[in-house]
Amino acid sequence: MNELASILNIGLLQNTLRTATPVVLCALGCLMTDHVGMMNIGCDGMMLIGAFAAVMGSWLGGSWMTGLLLALAIGLILGLFYGVFVIKLKSDEFIIGVALNIFAGGVTTFLLRELTGQSGTFHAPEGNLSVLPRLNAAWLDNIPVIGQIFNNNTLLVYVSWILVLVCWVLLYRTPAGFWFRSAGEHPQSLRSAGKSPEKMKYIASVLCGMLACLSGAHLSMGYLTTFSENMSNSRGFIAVACVIFGRSNPPKVFLAALLFGFIDALGMRLQTFGISSALTSTFPYIGTVLMMVLLVWRNEQKKKKLAVSGLR
Amino acid sequence: MKKKNMLEYLLALLISVVLAMAVGALIMLATGHDPLEGYVLMFQGAFATQRALGNTLAKAATLCLTGLATAVAAQAGIFNVGGEGQLYLGAMASAVLGAKLAGMSPWIAVPLCLLAAMAAGGLYAWIPGVLKVKMKVDEVITTILLNTAAIYFCSYLANGPLKTMERGISSGTDSVDPAFMFDKLIRRSNLTESLFLTIIITVFIWYLMKKSTTGFQMKLTGQNGRFARYSGIKSDRLALLSMVISGAICGLVGMFEVFGLHKRFIVTVSNEFYFDGMLVAMIARYNPVGIILMSLFFGAMKIGGAAMELNAEIPSTLVVIIQSIIIFFMAAEGGVTTLLKERISRRRTAATLQKGDQA
Numbered sequence: 001m002n003e004l005a006s007i008l009n010i011g012l013l014q015n016t017l018r019t020a021t022p023v024v025l026c027a028l029g030c031l032m033t034d035h036v037g038m039m040n041i042g043c044d045g046m047m048l049i050g051a052f053a054a055v056m057g058s059w060l061g062g063s064w065m066t067g068l069l070l071a072l073a074i075g076l077i078l079g080l081f082y083g084v085f086v087i088k089l090k091s092d093e094f095i096i097g098v099a100l101n102i103f104a105g106g107v108t109t110f111l112l113r114e115l116t117g118q119s120g121t122f123h124a125p126e127g128n129l130s131v132l133p134r135l136n137a138a139w140l141d142n143i144p145v146i147g148q149i150f151n152n153n154t155l156l157v158y159v160s161w162i163l164v165l166v167c168w169v170l171l172y173r174t175p176a177g178f179w180f181r182s183a184g185e186h187p188q189s190l191r192s193a194g195k196s197p198e199k200m201k202y203i204a205s206v207l208c209g210m211l212a213c214l215s216g217a218h219l220s221m222g223y224l225t226t227f228s229e230n231m232s233n234s235r236g237f238i239a240v241a242c243v244i245f246g247r248s249n250p251p252k253v254f255l256a257a258l259l260f261g262f263i264d265a266l267g268m269r270l271q272t273f274g275i276s277s278a279l280t281s282t283f284p285y286i287g288t289v290l291m292m293v294l295l296v297w298r299n300e301q302k303k304k305k306l307a308v309s310g311l312r
Numbered sequence: 313m314k315k316k317n318m319l320e321y322l323l324a325l326l327i328s329v330v331l332a333m334a335v336g337a338l339i340m341l342a343t344g345h346d347p348l349e350g351y352v353l354m355f356q357g358a359f360a361t362q363r364a365l366g367n368t369l370a371k372a373a374t375l376c377l378t379g380l381a382t383a384v385a386a387q388a389g390i391f392n393v394g395g396e397g398q399l400y401l402g403a404m405a406s407a408v409l410g411a412k413l414a415g416m417s418p419w420i421a422v423p424l425c426l427l428a429a430m431a432a433g434g435l436y437a438w439i440p441g442v443l444k445v446k447m448k449v450d451e452v453i454t455t456i457l458l459n460t461a462a463i464y465f466c467s468y469l470a471n472g473p474l475k476t477m478e479r480g481i482s483s484g485t486d487s488v489d490p491a492f493m494f495d496k497l498i499r500r501s502n503l504t505e506s507l508f509l510t511i512i513i514t515v516f517i518w519y520l521m522k523k524s525t526t527g528f529q530m531k532l533t534g535q536n537g538r539f540a541r542y543s544g545i546k547s548d549r550l551a552l553l554s555m556v557i558s559g560a561i562c563g564l565v566g567m568f569e570v571f572g573l574h575k576r577f578i579v580t581v582s583n584e585f586y587f588d589g590m591l592v593a594m595i596a597r598y599n600p601v602g603i604i605l606m607s608l609f610f611g612a613m614k615i616g617g618a619a620m621e622l623n624a625e626i627p628s629t630l631v632v633i634i635q636s637i638i639i640f641f642m643a644a645e646g647g648v649t650t651l652l653k654e655r656i657s658r659r660r661t662a663a664t665l666q667k668g669d670q671a
Contacts, residue, residue, distance in 0.1 A: 085644055089643075089648060091643035095639065098639075103637070106636060107633055109627065110633060114627065237456045241457065276472050279465070282460075292454060296447045
């Protein structure tokens with residue numbers, strides 16, 4: 001019991017929030033495309049490019065703000081790029097997504113070499129890189145546990161919480177969100193209402209690109225403080241899994257991402273007990289697969305129950 | 313494919329490759345390199361010496377196998393994106409067995425290692441396959457996530473419980489008996505006897521996909537699962553079978569790496585080999601003959617790219633960029649052709665209308 005208590009400490013909860021945030025941001029983008037009827041599996045690559053753009057922007061511009069702006073701008077371009085291929089040219093979204101992921105790995109490695117002359121991990125030649133600020137509220141410090149958890153996080157952690165709420169309101173409480181969802185569910189009726197489903201799809205893929213790049217920015221300037229090759233490490237796919245798990249509803253997706261973050265943090269915590277880091281690193285991936293299996297199994301059970309009650 | 317479609321496809325492929333190479337040249341120009349020099353070095357690096365030729369063929373063999381692995385699953389309508397993990401597990405299983413069986417006759421031991429690699433890869437592909445077939449869990453996501461899990465798990469084994477005691481080796485399993493290793497076909501190159509096995513597997517997969525009844529039924533399953541079921545095809549079993557075959561091939565690729573080059577399992581046994589093969593398969597539109605030809609082309613580019621990096625300091629990842637751009641162009645091809653056709657027909661109607669006015 002004592003051991004259990006030492007595993008489940010406050011640091012675990014802090015780490016849960018830290019590791020969940022990139023997934024939350026990316027998943028918010030991904031659920032936008034899911035609502036309009038596209039599944040963007042290229043968001044892992046977008047995240048990687050965003051992480052690179054943020055670090056380069058911060059290094060060249062000398063401030064974390066230029067980093068963030070560059071990541072968002074690149075995200076906008078990537079989103080448009082994805083949109084033009086999938087919406088205008090009617091390419092297979094699976095193929096475009098896979099190609100985008102491979103392209104991202106290649107282009108970031110190439111540019112890292114060509115722009116900085118370094119490979120593997122980026123080290124700013126002038127010393128420290130300007131990274132995302134951490135926020136503190138003095139009054140929160142007085143409350144024991146809550147203060148420790150909710151204080152001293154990087155800016156984008158709080159932004160991600162706000163965005164969860166914003167996305168939910170936008171999707172379920174505004175006319176624009178209604179058009180958005182009908183673009184995926186029933187494009188014909190949206191068209192007959194005088195709105196263009198294509199336009200909705202473009203907006204969704206641009207939002208997805210920007211959010212995925214924002215999550216990359218948090219990865220390289222908040223979660224870690226530099227860029228290294230392939231640092232997204234399939235987090236984009238975990239985000240897609242969270243979207244499926246939370247049925248594209250922002251708060252539910254947020255909870256799914258937190259669950260992932262918890263598993264990840266638990267793995268890191270177990271490392272201090274002498275369990276190999278390579279072994280614990282498998283936890284989030286296996287955990288996510290199990291989560292998906294559980295979801296489908298639960299749906300089947302529900303269906304069976306419905307079928308039984310229907311018979312009566 | 314019908315003849316007209318085939319011509320259209322080849323034309324699109326040619327244009328895509330030329331355009332992507334042009335983009336590659338622009339990138340080289342923008343980063344201060346000479347594109348002509350770059351491409352010449354790439355060509356020389358792939359073909360100039362016997363050793364280079366051997367490396368190119370070896371790379372093409374790997375791409376061909378991983379590409380066919382993608383295609384065999386895709387034909388049955390199931391996407392195996394998890395070949396990288398299956399490759400790692402196949403390499404691990406065969407390396408461990410190859411070390412355990414040391415001293416045994418190679419004629420018994422090597423086939424056993426082959427089977428172990430196929431079993432490990434196949435079983436690991438069976439998991440997402442069953443989840444897809446029985447429970448409708450999206451296989452794209454599960455296979456990708458299982459990739460990362462397998463790579464970490466193998467790295468744990470190679471640095472932990474299965475780490476070799478040999479001196480000077482910081483990470484990796486015990487080395488397999490040297491008698492089991494595939495001999496080199498060209499000295500100092502990566503081309504080994506595994507090429508013969510590759511050819512056998514390639515012919516088998518080509519026959520399976522294009523000539524056999526099972527392959528035809530797989531194709532029907534992939535195109536229209538419901539229709540296939542109604543016509544009495546056990547589509548679930550076929551989809552699962554194709555997934556397991558795909559995984560088994562990937563496991564073998566891992567084994568070929570260990571028994572051809574590394575002697576033991578090492579963490580860098582593959583460098584996204586499966587994804588390279590997947591790109592090849594996508595560009596060839598999952599056609600086995602196309603995959604064979606395309607893997608020669610991409611094998612040359614990969615090996616040439618490495619030489620280009622060595623001699624002109626142009627990062628070899630440029631090849632990856634060019635490859636993915638080819639995919640972008642190929643994927644857009646259908647849409648672009650429709651748009652062009654629409655425009656032409658619109659212009660024609662406008663022209664005829666004008667003529668009508670004049671008359």
